[in-house]
Amino acid sequence: MARISPLSGFPEWLPEGRAVEHAVLETVRRTFELHGFAGIQTRAVEPLEQLLRKGETSKEVYVLRRLQAEESVDAGEDDLDHKALGLHFDLTVPFARYVLENSGRLQFPFKRYQVQSVWRGERPQEGRFREFTQADIDVVGSGALPFHFEVEVPLVMAEVFARLQQFGVPPVRIQVNNRKVAQGFYEAIGLADVEGVLRTIDKLDKIGPERVLATLQQENGASPEQAQSCLDLASISGTDGSIADRVLALGARSELLQEGLEELVTLVEAAQQRVPGTVVADLKIARGLDYYTGSVYETTLVGHEQLGSISSGGRYDSLASDGSATYPGVGMSIGVTRLVSRLLSADLVRASRSVPTAVLVAVTDEQTRADSVAIAAALRRRGIPTDVAPSAAKFGKQIRFADRRGIPFVWFPSPEGHQVKDIRNGEQVDADAQTWEPPAADLWPTVAPTV
Amino acid sequence: MARISPLSGFPEWLPEGRAVEHAVLETVRRTFELHGFAGIQTRAVEPLEQLLRKGETSKEVYVLRRLQAEESVDAGEDDLDHKALGLHFDLTVPFARYVLENSGRLQFPFKRYQVQSVWRGERPQEGRFREFTQADIDVVGSGALPFHFEVEVPLVMAEVFARLQQFGVPPVRIQVNNRKVAQGFYEAIGLADVEGVLRTIDKLDKIGPERVLATLQQENGASPEQAQSCLDLASISGTDGSIADRVLALGARSELLQEGLEELVTLVEAAQQRVPGTVVADLKIARGLDYYTGSVYETTLVGHEQLGSISSGGRYDSLASDGSATYPGVGMSIGVTRLVSRLLSADLVRASRSVPTAVLVAVTDEQTRADSVAIAAALRRRGIPTDVAPSAAKFGKQIRFADRRGIPFVWFPSPEGHQVKDIRNGEQVDADAQTWEPPAADLWPTVAPTV
Structure with a gap:
């Protein structure tokens, strides 16, 4: 056998590490089920055309080819369904397809969880892998989905992480925002390129306020005053109704902004009551993806903030849509491999033995x-x-x-x-x-x- | 979103079907752990060169390509490890690589179980899929592995299937044979092409005795008498020492044959004592793969024999080998998707509800x-x-x-x-x-x- 060496970005654990991962996953799964989420699994592959609908992610996709496809004499066999296939890069795209494919056989609102591997052909680095496990929950409605699910989903995740502390997982901070606040605010101050501004604000922690101010003006059509207002908005955070006061003190007004503020305050106040100190409104949270339309969430491990978010998600008005119905949803995803690799590399958690045997x-x-x-x-x-x-x-x-x-x-x-x-x-x-x-x-x- | 249709060979279940699959997997996993097998997971991909070491399987492999590999300006990035990658088609090849990669950190004999998806680009049919879940156990030694593990492994599987009957899974019949019996016998009667004869005998149920007799003579160099002897050997089955008598009554003698018969009788007699009526010696069981060197196993669901084997495996003297050591092993694999798809399509098993909620x-x-x-x-x-x-x-x-x-x-x-x-x-x-x-x-x- 040829010389063996690990593949970058494809982590594996020894049995004692796998025992830690399994314990984490069992807690995650059990907590999801206590909240009524039903488990499903989807196939690893999707038609490439589905995976590429969002142009931004195309660089990450692994495309499949049957080794003997070219040599096959049976033209039908090498491409059974006449579709190029790729490995899924998240669990949201396959879930959307699953909902459409089974819409007549599912009960809505449909609450599902899903724990599976996903693949992204990215350059691996600390906490970023080419193959990794995600644990997702989503609630999806047919036609409509009440706001209260946007409160429920991050609180389920807060409970998951509270339970994980028994294993030595550090506490988390769940940062929330509402896309309606940002959009309503930008539009009210006269900025049309909402997506562009969001993408720039999303880089705040990485490039700092000076370069954000410059980018907003150079690339997103903001005046110096508008750019400063965006930065002022992004600097607001809190856990109660005072965040709305501080936003309104910046002067902008719109119906969408008002609606977003009410939702955001409802969310953080409910969270403050049920899981005090865990959920914080942070108005610089932008989330790059353009399909979010309401609440958005990010989660950091306290003391390991540089690891990035270990659980993210948000509300989307159209997870999927066919001729007859649109399916709005809200969901969050735990980056299980990112979390577990840190637990193991920082030696925070240990299994009592390497075998099940007593x-x-x-x-x-x-x-x-x-x-x-x-x-x-x-x-x-x-x-x-x-x-x-x-x-x-x-x-x-x-x-x-x-x-x-x-x-x-x-x-x-x-x-x-x-x-x-x-x-x-x-x-x-x-x-x-x-x-x-x-x-x-x-x-x-x-x-x-x-x- | 484009029209949605299932992909042939990539089965998915509704939540109530997934609940059945999950219950089966939990029972499988718990039984493996009661017997001291430690769970591991390996990455989904292996270097193509590893996957193709057995020429026969090359047609089944899905090769990966990063979508933007050609366009990348950074030559290093599109092929990080300078290796073409494919999806694993079983859990044995990745386990062998895992053992070599971690040999200094594992304790031998190493008992592991592994429940994961595998992929084969085969033409799908009843019970045969392009993506499916396997549940494997293997015991692997460093340098040597005592015969008693060849008794243990099928008895663990017998216990798994006995426990699964609570859910409505039909009873199973585990058919066992020993490669040493076949090889010793063929050599003793003067047949050199042991592999070829085994492959022909393996087709007995499919093509019938007449065509087997003809093939043995036309392709495997057998005389009419030799061919008939092979067929006589393959017709023997039983659950006690009388099988050895019947083999020896065919006249052939060799040390290897004698050793194989002793092992085979030891196995069926131990099984008869511990799980009466489940394990049968059946000398037509050949198993296509050429790396088996001792006991071989196949398992059929009683009443669903045409589904094919739902759990197979055997003893191999060299699972893997590096410069310094050879790793012999014995293992069996459950075809979970084949089993579960039958349980669901034949409506043998049902979940009490489609959600966890009470x-x-x-x-x-x-x-x-x-x-x-x-x-x-x-x-x-x-x-x-x-x-x-x-x-x-x-x-x-x-x-x-x-x-x-x-x-x-x-x-x-x-x-x-x-x-x-x-x-x-x-x-x-x-x-x-x-x-x-x-x-x-x-x-x-x-x-x-x-x-």
């Missing part, structure tokens, strides 16, 4: 292996993850086998009566495979903050 | 939505999956909302005292969100045999 049954000699196997079967029937020593080596070697994997108990079978040893403290007691139980904390591997 | 909290009017949300939060804190009605429609409409999704309980908040209604029988009782609990059977959706 008990290793020793083997006295190969002639009595069947006895050891029968003990293991009895323990497993009672839900205790158990393995049998791979060889009838000296007991010291079998204990080391367990120790190297973090298996806490070794079982010694004997015709005179079984014993089980806690190899962490050396305590050894008589035991019966029909009744003995490990302490609950040792039954399955646990994932906990690194101490 | 309770829908009604909303009296939008002004008191916060009260309903608070009740839902209280129920969720106690682990009860709860949703809130999307709009303050008439209660009859809110009940229909629950009914259409299979949500069993609707909660009616009121300043005078809350009530909860079991909408299946109309029973309505006073309830307190701090103490009320649904019956355990209603808490989460269940997956059960279709009645």
